[in-house]
Ligand SMILES: Cc1cc2nc3c(=O)[nH]c(=O)nc-3n(C[C@H](O)[C@H](O)[C@H](O)COP(=O)(O)OP(=O)(O)OC[C@H]3O[C@@H](n4cnc5c(N)ncnc54)[C@H](O)[C@@H]3O)c2cc1C
């Protein structure tokens with residue numbers, strides 16, 4: 327790693343200004359993705375401005391989770407994946423998030439990795455992660471994965487870059503209709519739908535989120551769950567642990583008079599952004615749940631898929647994890 | 663369908679961590695219940711004495727003081743020095759192993775305020791004022807812990823390169839387990855899910871931990 331200065335500033339305002347005005351200064355939360363970039367030589371920051379050093383009320387809010395008077399649930403950006411994983415029973419209706427956190431990475435990493443850092447981490451594409459290669463994402467003129475080894479790349483929404491979004495928490499948060507609070511460098515706080523955080527490659531292949539330097543993701547808020555709301559997350563990996571998912575699915579729904587209502591479906595690790603499947607939602611909304619319906623919805627979800635020559639296996643895999651999540655959320659045993 | 667880890671009744675963090683999730687009035691937090699300790703900031707970094715003062719460390723060597731296996735230690739290291747390098751190179755504590763250096767294998771696990779952390783992905787300055795336990799700290803001098811004895815009895819190590827990390831994961835599990843509650847094999851598997859063992863000792867590790875948890879050995883506890 328390059329030499330750098332650790333900067334501990336107790337206020338959000340000063341930390342944010344420091345990053346916005348100092349060449350080479352970056353925010354550090356858990357530091358898992360940041361240190362990885364530095365060790366690979368992909369990033370050589372001059373200063374690490376520590377989010378964990380934010381003190382007082384501001385720091386407490388970054389580190390805590392709480393329930394608003396109206397029942398909305400707020401999770402501070404510094405809450406760790408391990409903490410989220412432990413909250414399943416308190417997350418009635420929002421189980422998908424706790425399940426996804428419990429399966430991401432490893433126990434040691436989950437004790438360090440934060441909610442905010444997880445949403446803002448950079449892609450795992452091996453061409454991007456190789457210091458000597460310059461692809462579109464690093465300002466080059468072509469995507470090396472498109473014609474290279476793209477077994478782990480996008481089957482939906484790909485091009486001109488074919489990364490898959492790396493965050494396991496992003497999908498469940500899209501399915502659960504979460505919002506995020508972002509502090510601008512001028513101190514104003516804006517609330518946006520989680521989907522608006524993510525930037526697809528047709529807009530800008532060089533970034534995956536819309537935050538400017540010095541802007542701080544403060545928290546994620548989950549809406550009040552509708553009565554009877556259920557959610558579930560399912561994923562497939564090559565190895566059971568440690569590995570990055572090959573495909574993930576998150577589902578939110580509720581039952582009303584034997585029909586599925588308010589269905590939201592988000593797919594992970596199949597597209598450059600957490601992929602909301604409106605096709606699957608349309609197939610499910612207002613229908614009576616059944617194994618056949620879920621199979622049809624899974625077909626609909628991959629209808630727009632355009633796999634590359636080396637990753638067509640992801641199409642049935644993606645259908646499989648979506649069916650699994652639907653069965654779990656609707657509490658209907660899987661046929662197999 | 664594989665059951666999510668947290669569905670299988672893995673030991674929970676207990677009331678302190680659960681207490682993080684509080685009922686509050688609209689957007690105002692119940693004050694006064696958050697301190698700077700690990701229970702409320704498990705992913706947290708250095709415990710800074712005066713949290714109101716801005717501090718800049720480095721880029722040259724700066725002393726960092728923390729508790730290592732019960733003793734107060736100090737090392738003068740650059741901010742870029744990982745906790746793992748400081749332990750191995752500056753503090754002569756070579757139990758934690760350097761393997762991947764990227765957070766993927768858990769051979770470098772140590773306990774920071776009781777929680778397993780990958781020391782290759784932390785900076786030495788992150789543990790200022792905190793308690794670090796390495797595999798060396800699990801035994802009392804030359805007297806191995808019950809867990810370590812069980813590893814020997816069950817042949818839970820071959821080349822031994824992953825073993826210090828395995829022991830840290832298992833010790834953390836045993837220490838967090840609510841008193842008197844038995845452990846299941848699944849809970850042990852979940853706890854060591856990050857520990858890569860090329861020699862394939864996993865079933866022996868699980869057997870060793872279950873034996874200690876059952877209390878059927880001479881010495882119980884981690
Ligand atoms: C072995 C291994 C397996 C993994 N498997 C998975 C997996 O299955 N699923 C998954 O989702 N992830 C996985 N990860 C990735 C890991 O979850 C992320 O690297 C981690 O969540 C990043 O969080 P952090 O707090 O460490 O972020 P940092 O590294 O501290 O930050 C990442 C980036 O976000 C910025 N940032 C952080 N917080 C904020 C904030 N609040 N406001 C503004 N900017 C901010 C930082 O400046 C930096 O640019 C794995 C990692 C490893 C090592």
Ligand code: SF4
Pocket residue numbers: 449451452453454461462463464468469470471472479486487488489531
């Ligand atoms: S998928 Fe994106 S990051 Fe990977 S080579 Fe193509 S442009 Fe680069």
Ligand code: FES
Pocket residue numbers: 759760761762763764765766767768769770771780781782783
């Ligand atoms: S050496 Fe730290 S996780 Fe592998």
Ligand code: FES
Pocket residue numbers: 818819820821822823824825858859860861862863
């Ligand atoms: S005993 Fe050899 S790597 Fe585990």
